[in-house]
Amino acid sequence: DPSRETIAKLLKRHGYTNAIFGKWHLGHREKYLPLQNGFDEYAGLICSNDMWPVDYDGKPLTGKKRSYYPPMSFWKGNQPSERIETLSDQGMLTNKITKQAVDFINRNKNNPFFLYLPHPMPHQPIAASDKFLGKSKLGLYGDVIMEIDWSVGQIINALKNNDIDNNTLIIYASDNGPWLNYGKWGGSAGPLREGKGSMWEGGARVPCIMRWPEKIKPGQTSSNIAATIDIFPTVAEIIGEKKIKTKIDGTSLMPLLDGTPDANPRSELYYYYGENLIAVRKGKYKLVFPHVYRSYKKVKPGENLHPGAYAQGKAGLELYNLETDIGETTDLAAQFPSIVNDLQTLGEKARSILGDKLTGKTGSESYETVCGSQPPAVKFSHLAIGKDLALGDSPHQKYPGESISALVNGIGGTINYRDPSWQGFEAKDLIATIDLGEIKNINSVRVRFLQDQVVWIFLPKKVQIEHSVDGKTFELVHQSFPDNGFSYVQDVFEFKVKLKEIESRYVRVKGFNLNTCPDYHPGAGGPSWVFADEIIIQ
Structure with a gap:
């Protein structure tokens, strides 16, 4: 929601210059990119570094889900600036964004x-520059971590060289636990249970290091509960912002940072996985609710940089003391029923606010309440609904529509290309012939196409509409040449011809594919797509 306050927007209002170098992954439309959301400079990836048509070992992918991703680009500002095509290219990402960061500090x-520096590494696939390959003596994962450590050192050196390190707050943290099914290429959770993709401590608990010589006494260690959502209100307190424009769920950690005796700014924590409330914590106790979860137990990790399979675990109502049992090995629910009841009450509080799909609860601030339901389907009433449809080429297996007759079912798609109403044609033309079954009076014909160039979906280079009485000889009644210049516009475009009550039985629509992405596009030379969702005959 671009109207929401963010750290960058808040700091910009207070005179800060803001930059992000690294992974964004908060929306690839222009309005969602960093420069439209409080940042002055941006360079990096707009998505996760595994969203490209290359396998984890660097070999091109064919026939697999990820092979349908477009080539990856390194972006500067609102535009892609260069291709990232190989693991060697990815191996330069840490070096590249570190140089950007140091230059930003100097300026x-x-x-x-x-400065926000979300490193793409060590997310899979992992890669390091030649300078660090083999240097750690701990394998490729060790090399990657060693290079990130070098990056942190470069940042600190830049601050020291400019004599500003004493009054600069550095926060170093991770977003989740290790991806354990990658084995030695995925990291380790140490004594913690499970890993990424679960709400056991191995998936949710990460280290956090903060450095601010003028404020934080060195050498301190804290076991207090804190969460990433607490960074925003902490920053707000530091700059003296008393009233943040939009409600947030975090709490300031300044009492911990400035050494306030017995400080405990956060005593409770909700563990959500998506819209499912998995667990709650209060003090040292964590109550896990019944759920099925991703597990790495009793499965073999992957080999040669590839992931292994996941297992499936099943949890009941379980209670753990995280002070004495950080690995969540001993369920204390039967031993302490009063604590279980207390934490169940806390769970109901969370559900009343944020909702919970596991129990079917809708909260006062859950997605459905705040954002409403999904956009309703666009419905049409017209002559072609349910009539025979013949396609020159079948749609791609990944985007087949609700059925082979999706173009004449009376339901139109939204602007989301994943909407099942859309039929997608990769490097193929849409040629659809509709048999109305008998001669009909036809006043108009419309056809709807989707444009979403960011994901390689273009309008046809040419649209033709024809009709025929006998199904053999067709008369052209409409021809247009849509503009396929560079555009961030994601929308449905309708092409229409009005007729003077012609009598006919067959209607044929042609949408000619560009076949390859234009030179201006990051995927230049790659296969382009045409998406259509309804041919409306009235």
Whole structure:
């Protein structure tokens, strides 16, 4: 929601210059990109580094789900600037964004700034630059971590060289636990249970290091509960912002940072996985609710940089003391029923606010309440509904529509290309012939196409509409040449011809594919798509 306050927007209002170098992955439409959301500079990936048509070992993918991703690009500002085609290219990402960060610090040493550096590594696939390959003596994963450690050192050196490190707050943290089915290429959760994709401590608990010489006494260790959502209100307190424009769920950690005795800014925590409330914590106790979860137990990790399979675990109502049992090995629910009841009450509080799909609860601030339901289907009433349809080429197996007759079922798609109403044609033309069954009076014919160039979906280079009485000889009644210049516009475009009550039985619509992405596009030379969802005859 671009109207929401963010750290970058807040700091910008207070005179800070803001930059992000690294992984964004918060929306690839222009309005969702960093420069439209409080940042002054951006360079990096707009998505996860595994969203490309290359396998984890660097070989091209064919016939698999990820092979349908477009080639990856390194972006600067609102535009892609260069292709990332190989693991060697990915191996330069840490070096590339570190140089951007150091340059930004040097240019902004005399004014307040906010630098966000979300490293793409060590997310899979992992890669390191030649300078660090083999240097750690701990395999490729060790090399990757060693290079990130070097990056942190470069940042600190830049701050010291500009004599601004004492009054700069550095926060170093991770987003989730290790991807354990990658084996030695996925990291380790140490004594913690499970890993990424679960709400056991191995999936949710990560280290956090903060450095601020003028404020934080060195050498401190805290076991207090804290969460990433607490960074925003902490920053707000630091800059003296008393009232954040939009409601947030975090709490300021400043009492911990400035050494306030017995400080405990957060005593409770909700563990959500998507819209499912998996667990709650209060103090040292964590109550896990019944659920099925991703597990790495009793399965073989992958080999040669590839992932292994996941297992499936099943949890009941379970209670753990995280002070004495950080590995969540001993269920204390039967031993402490009063604590279970107390934490169940906390769970109901969470559900009343944020909802919970596991129990079917809708909260006062859950998605359905705040954003409403999914957009309703667009429905049409017309002569072709349910009539025979013949396609020159079948749609791609990944985007087949609700059925082979999706173009004449009376249901139109939304602007989301994953909407099942759409039929997608990769490097093929749409040629659809409709048999109305008998001669009909026809006043108009419309056809709907989707444009979403970011995901390689273009309007046809040419649209033709024809009709025939006998199904053999067709008369052209409409021809247009849509504009396929560069565009961020994601929308449905309708092409229509009005007729003077012609009498005919067959209607044929042709949407000619560009076949390859234009030179201006990041996927230049790759296969382009045409998406259609309804041919409306009235």
